[in-house]
Amino acid sequence: MDNVELLMSFGLTRQEARVYILLLGEGALSGYEAAKRLGISRSNAYAALAGLVDKGAAYVAEEQAVQYHAVSIKEFCSNKLHYMEELSETLERQIPKQKQEDAKYLTIRGRRHIEDKFRNMLKEVKERVYLSVSASVADLFREELAELTAQNKKVVLLTDEQYILDGAIIYYAGKRSFASGHTGCEETVDGQIRLITDSSYALTGELQDEETSACLYSANPNLVKLLKDALANEIKLIEIEGKSKDIDKEG
Incomplete structure (x- = not known):
């Protein structure tokens, strides 16, 4: 995204964004x-201003001739985020409560x-989370995962590389295609993800580029159990292989 499009995400029109960058x-x-x-x-310039x-x-400076001064980008974005946070809190109070999620597949x-x-x-986790993702994907959510472990919530991570996250239980699947649950593959599938929160919600699919990324989300207990069983089997296999290596070293 270029600067104009980024500014449009903060509520400016394309013309306003162009004029703002100029200022x-x-x-x-x-x-x-x-x-x-x-x-x-x-007329378009004055409308944008x-x-x-x-x-x-x-801001407007009314001196000999009316001139316009840009608010710094940091101040503008900070003010916008603060305002949106206030609106969010107001909406949460006023909008009717969402009905309990059913078992649809979304x-x-x-x-x-x-x-x-x-x-x-991750932000809604009450007790535990299980996830199978590449280390690079885990890094995208390191802050949220670290917050969970800091709150003594259980975090179990299966990943493809050695990964450090204090308080988490981490299993290293190596070159196994950990996200799909199959073994014997020569390479990991970096974008595949599986996430289970509180044994109630599941997200599974691929995180690739913007156009091809797609995931299935559901509170359906059958899907949750299916993913939990797959992760449990993968963990058992990792543990067995780890014990076998220990025996080989001892022998």
Whole structure:
């Protein structure tokens, strides 16, 4: 995503984002100057500047000629996030409570949406979490996982490389295709994920690029049990292989 698209995620229109970037780079400008620099009509420039002022991204300096000053990107984003947090709390109080999740199977597409779901599932953990992911994927959620272990919640991780996470139970599956549960593969499947939280919710699928990523999410007890059994079998196999290696060393 380029800077314009990133700013649009904070509520600016494309035109407002372009004018805002110009103000950040040039300093104070009048509407006429902004229009001339960007090659847009004065009416569009003034509309964009008014929008920036209204959204807290610019201030007006009324001196000999009206000029617009950009609010720093850090201040603008921080203010926006604070405001959205306040709105979120208000909505949580006012919106009717969500009905209890049923056992439907839901498809989640797009890498960002899958990461969001994964992260939110971790934040909702009450007692325990089991996950089978590559070390690189685990790193995406290190902060949330560390928070769980700090709260003495059980975290069991199966991964493809040596991984350090204080308080977690970690199993190293090596070059096994740990995420699919099969053995004998020469390479791990880096983007495959399995996540079970509180023995009640499951997320499984592939985390690849934005277009091809897709996962299945459900509170269906059959899917949860299926994934739990697969993970348990994988752990047993890792433990057996570990004991075999110990015996070989002793012999």
